[in-house]
Amino acid sequence: MARRPLPAVLVVDDEPRSVEAIERILEDEFQVFGVTSAEKALEVLENEWIQVIFCDQRMPGMSGVELLAQVRQRWPDVMRIIITGYTDVEDIIRSVNEAGIYQFIAKPWHPDELTMAARNGVRLYQLQRDHDRLSLEMKLLEHSVETKLSAKKAEVKRGYSFDTIVRTPTSPMNAVCALAEKVARFDIPALILGESGTGKELIARAIHYASRRSDRPFHAVNCGAIPDELLESELFGHRKGAFTGAHSSRVGLLEQADGGTILLDEIGDTTPAFQLKLLRFLQEGEIRPVGANETRQVDVRVIAATNRDLLREARSGQFREDLYFRLAVSPIRVPALVERRSDIEAIAFALLARAASRHGKPVEGFSREALEALARYRWPGNIRELENQVTRMLMLTEGPVLGADLIERHVLLAAEPDDERDDDIELHIGGGGDLKERVERMEARILRETLARHRWNKSRAAEELGLSRVGLRSKLDRYGILEPEGEVPIVLGEHEDEPPAERIN
Missing domain, CATH: 3.40.50.300 (P-loop containing nucleotide triphosphate hydrolases)
Known part of the structure; x- marks a missing residue:
């Protein structure tokens, strides 16, 4: 595993012995660069990733404050520390105003004081870099969040249009x-x-x-x-x-x-x-x-x-x-839904798509007979009742197609063809005609409902009704009840009016 590089510290002092002394103190924990002039310090800063700079205040040529003022302008993240043997108030004020000094260390200094100043300076440098990086990330994140939020708002707006x-x-x-x-x-x-x-x-x-x-x-x-x-x-x-x-x-x-x-x-x-x-x-x-x-x-x-x-x-x-x-x-x-009979098929498909997705049970669609029965019912509970019926059919089905046999009995009983449908059984019975005609209407209705529930299995329907197959066939011929042609499913994906399933109610 590669060793992590030591943090870099630059020491600037016109006295070589002072530079050497500080190097010996810091070299165990830091990579130390020692120079004796401001010009050489600028060269090091150009080529090395310096994190902390120790600089003497009084130097020939460019002073420590003038050097650190340039450092502040060109490398603002570098922690700037002045070592001084003077405590002139004006120098201190000038240092703070011009060079943004992080810390003053007075001569004669103590080794532990230098070490602690270097450690704190490196730590503050790293914190500042992290702050700058996170600030940039936050700006990018803020833009990303705003973009996502705008997209969500647009999606919701489209969804409820x-x-x-x-x-x-x-x-x-x-x-x-x-x-x-x-x-x-x-x-x-x-x-x-x-x-x-x-x-x-x-x-x-x-x-x-x-x-x-x-x-x-x-x-x-x-x-x-x-x-x-x-x-x-x-x-x-x-x-x-x-x-x-x-x-x-x-x-x-x-x-x-x-x-x-x-x-x-x-x-x-x-x-x-x-x-x-x-x-x-x-x-x-x-x-x-x-x-x-x-x-x-x-x-x-x-x-x-x-x-x-x-x-x-x-x-x-x-x-x-x-x-x-x-x-x-x-x-x-x-x-009411009864006034929207032309919409029932489309709504049923949308409800089925939503229920199938919610419960993880994919199906192909409805049989034509099931759709006709759903379209004929009056739906006093409107879309909520239709949704319950579709969910029940999905729950009970063992095949890919939802047939009329899955529809609740009271829906099938009420789902008579338009020319025979009445608001309720009492009206159906009292719809005119003698006793025989009224009984025959009810008998035909019961036959249709029973056959639908048994998927037009005449043997099972005859057994439930207590009839022989011949007797059942005779009644079907008598009332003109014909078996639907083929259980060809109306498939979800092929339904041209299929709407987004979330926008039903």
Whole structure:
């Protein structure tokens, strides 16, 4: 293993004996260069990596201060030490001002004093070099971090853009997104209406990232899940001791979102008292933390969302009418999934891609029969219910294709062809006709559901229904129920409308 080189020290004194004496003291720990003039010292500095210089103050020609002033200018990292037999105050001041002296050593010096000064000088030199290196690294790192952060912000902005919301060219969501994009350009409150699970928060995020506030925070809070007194603390913050359990002060979400956007989901579930406080904030732009005397000015865009008919409730006095009109400059209504039947296939593929990636279970796609069944169901739980169904199918499948047999029974029972589908079984039974016709409709429905669950294995379906194969075939012929042609899968990678899986809800 190569020996690490000793740190280099330069000794400058016009008396050769002094140079030799200092060399003998330092040579065990340092590589010592001894010279007797300032000119020779500059030559050494030109060719060697000197870390500490000991220089006599009074020398013929160029003085010690003049030499060290040049060293300071050309090699500023070198630790400069003066050895002097004089204590003239003016010389000391001049040395500090002109040469930036690190240390003075008075004659006669002690060997230990020289050794300690050299050690400290080398250590300080190394620390200074490390500081300079780390400062440069920090500048590069800062640039790298800023670049990465900018890239992340751009990626998030793209990820929540209106273009990534899953929909087809004929989808009713196209008009919704067009309106929301116009609202995003104006720095005004917004109100999003729609059933639970339709993607109201997704629209709110898209509005935020399409607005001038896109580089600032976005926060969402579910007003219906938090008691009124805690909701006020969550949004406006509180002071220590403001109420029982307030062991420390808390900054509210409105202050945290300063310059950005906050989504108040389920705004219709709030009390009139809270609605009044929110109205004041929208009018004045001020917040007062619970237990505080002073107010604070914050700049936050409020987007509210609800699954209720807020206009009807405002007119009936169940919701503050003035707050409604403050929020509802241009209400945005998100359609239920049943109104977006043309989107169901595309959404199902996106949900499947996300679930397969999350659970590490790759699949090829859906069978055509499964997609048709999913498209016919009404999805009262909207996209959340569809996501649960797709995840269940992925969990149960043992093959690469998700077939209709993996769909829950109540979905299959309700997923009748359009000309036979009713809202529920009671309506189906009472849809007109005599008893025989109604019973036949129900029987045909049960046959389809059972065959779908058994992948059209007629033997298993007949066994479950207590029929012979001949009896089952007779009923199928009677009701015109035909087996789908081939289980040709619709493959994930081949689906032309497949969207980014993260932007479903």
